[in-house]
Amino acid sequence: PDLPQPLLQPGQSYDYSFPVTTPGTHWMHAHTLQEQQLLAAPLIVTDPAEAGADEQPLVVLFHDFSFKTPEELLAGLTGSAPASGNGGMAGHSMSGMSGMDMQGMSDGQGMSDGQGMAMPMDVNDIQYDAYLANDRTLDDPQLFAVERNGTVRLRLINGATATAFWVDTGSIEGEAIAVDGNAVTPVRGRRFPLAMGQRLDIRLRIPDEAGAWPILALREGSVERTGFVLATRGGAVKRIAPVGDQATAAFDLAFESSLVAAKPLALRSANRNQAVEIGGTMQGYSWTLNGRTWGNHQPIAVRKGERIELVLRNASIMGHPMHLHGHHFQVVAIDGRRFAGAVRDTVWLPPMREVTVAFDAANPGTWAFHCHHLYHMATGMMTVVDYAA
Incomplete structure (x- = not known):
């Protein structure tokens, strides 16, 4: 609020006019805790130079969801109200080693203090009721119809309030081609980090066979997951549990270190x-x-x-x-x-x-x-x- 516009009041309207100069995967959302209540949407700006590309664009917006209000969650985090049950704190503490809940820290959820001593780290501070991909859980995931041997461009947006996800492309190797709407030299892999607010474009080649391929978003440092399914005609879609067998690792900077901008800033010294x-x-x-x-x-x-x-x-x-x-x-x-x-x-x-x-x-x-x-x-x-x- 007030940077630069005040809050939009009930019944009020405001018109925005702006040049569309930056193609890519973007999004729009409330810059208050209303984003926690799913007040967000994709904003995809297509590049005329890519108009002839033979690829199928698929847009997915991830969220974390709680039946509690943002105010209730915040009160639980700040200690002004209890935060028990679903939608409460994940149980980690950073007030020294005493009272430290080691849940979620056994799979690489630690770090060094630079002197060889292991230190715990906190990964998640809210346990949500659900994790969503286009407003759906894995109990009823979105199925995208795709063509055998076709090319798919995933435009992925992490609209979660407090959850980072590992994007897992499973048996299909993906190629990261853009981050936050900006092209990068392609990076191949099957698991990519996607933090809150970030966007990631991944190009996939669908196998030349009938089938169904889940694309999962794995909650950082935990076992919960969400996702969607790419399926050809005749592909058998199997049920996917919303909880995996093993907690994922915490994010590092390995992927970030591998990225090279397709259009870097001009070389100059910092002022x-x-x-x-x-x-x-x-x-x-x-x-x-x-x-x-x-x-x-x-x-x-x-x-x-x-x-x-x-x-x-x-x-x-x-x-x-x-x-x-x-x-x-x-x-x-x-x-x-x-x-x-x-x-x-x-x-x-x-x-x-x-x-x-x-x-x-x-x-x-x-x-x-x-x-x-x-x-x-x-x-x-x-x-x-x-x-x-």
Whole structure:
């Protein structure tokens, strides 16, 4: 709210007019906790240069869902109300080792303090009632009809409020071709990370046979999953349980390190470097940027025409998807190692890691910079990029 428009009141309307200049997989959503109540939708901008491509586009929007209101969930997280049962806290604690719930930490859910000592990390802080793909669970997944030997372009959007997913293409090897609406040099694989707010385009070649192939979204650090099914005519569709046999690993930066932008930013030196330390704890549920919460924040000041580098360091023991409004940035370093990474608008920061992103200050205004885990945003992890007059 108020960046720049106030909340849209009941019965009120507002018309927006803007140039459509950036093709790709985008989305639109409320920037309040109303997103938790599914107030979101895809926004796909097709590229005229790809009009002749012989591929079938399929759009899928992922969500996490709770029967509790966002206000109830937030009260449970901040300790102002109990959070028992479904839709409550996942049970992890960050208030030191005492009281630490090790659930979800046995499958690589840990890290080193840099001195050889293992430290627990938190992965999920809310246990949702359901995980959705186009508003459906695996009890009744969406079936997409596909052609034998055809090419499919998955346009995947993680609209979840507090859940990151591993996208698993199963027996079909996929090719990641774009992130956050920006093309990358193709990266082949069968499992790709998709954090809250991020988008991922994957190209698949359907086998030349009758069949059905599930594409699953596996909850990070846990066993829950959602997804959809690609099926040819005559393909046998089997039931898929909404819970897997083994918890997935926590996100790392291996995929991010492998990405190369198809259209990188122009080479130039940065005019301004800004360190941003990401902090916070589950105790009291307070999340900060440079030690400050929203309302006490220090804006990131820029001038039009500058090249800005933000050095993002996660000093907390939970991962954070950091998102900048009004711009796309390029990942230019991970843990100090420089490279020409992806151009995107949301980047994942694992615990105790550092990612440097660069952007050109070409869109004057006051723009939010925040964690796309919306309960982290709501409890402080937000500031603004502010253009000097």
